[in-house]
Amino acid sequence: MSRPIETTRAVSTDFPPPRARQLVEEVARELCARGATVAVSEAACGGLLSSFLVSVPGASRWFHGGTLVYSLKSRLKLSGWSQADIASYTGPSPAVALRLARNLRFELGATYVLSETGYASAATPADPPAGTAHFGVAGPAGDASWTYVSGCADRRANMQLFAERGLECLLEMIRRGPPDPEQETSEAAD
Numbered sequence: 001m002s003r004p005i006e007t008t009r010a011v012s013t014d015f016p017p018p019r020a021r022q023l024v025e026e027v028a029r030e031l032c033a034r035g036a037t038v039a040v041s042e043a044a045c046g047g048l049l050s051s052f053l054v055s056v057p058g059a060s061r062w063f064h065g066g067t068l069v070y071s072l073k074s075r076l077k078l079s080g081w082s083q084a085d086i087a088s089y090t091g092p093s094p095a096v097a098l099r100l101a102r103n104l105r106f107e108l109g110a111t112y113v114l115s116e117t118g119y120a121s122a123a124t125p126a127d128p129p130a131g132t133a134h135f136g137v138a139g140p141a142g143d144a145s146w147t148y149v150s151g152c153a154d155r156r157a158n159m160q161l162f163a164e165r166g167l168e169c170l171l172e173m174i175r176r177g178p179p180d181p182e183q184e185t186s187e188a189a190d
Helices: 018-034 048-054 072-078 083-088 094-108 155-176 181-189
Strands: 038-042 063-068 112-119 132-139 142-149
Touching (some): 018 048, 048 063, 094 142
Parallel strands (some): 038 063
16 A cells, blocks of 8 residues: 655755756766767765766666666676676776776667776775775777775765766766767878
């Protein structure tokens, strides 16, 4: 039996936060202008990237979906990793971020894939500092990776900061655009 949800409680409409909202609106405009699509693979963001992206009306035209690969088991099942990959895994890195992006681009066929992996908070003293994230973007202009250190130890703040930085990386790659075939041809002729 279903019951109506109580609606007397005030609900915040400040989602995504202002900076993230600005970024996802820019991403949406750039993707729509190019007829391009995006997918995401996220870990320490905990789903914020996907949530921010689908908050834009019309996102179903350009958002192919995403994976939340927070645990090694989920990477094994959702990211094409083998048991050997899991056994040799040493933690988040730019190479891991690129691998996640490339694999999901192959799996979902999105024009661009943004991946994020990092440490929103330190689990052990051996971990890199809290606030360390690695991003990868796979797209038609090639692939790139970035490392970001927030300098913040607050887990929730880092999740948001990682998502915002990831969107900035994605925008950078979208704006690079695919290689110009005419320029490639003229360079090859030189």
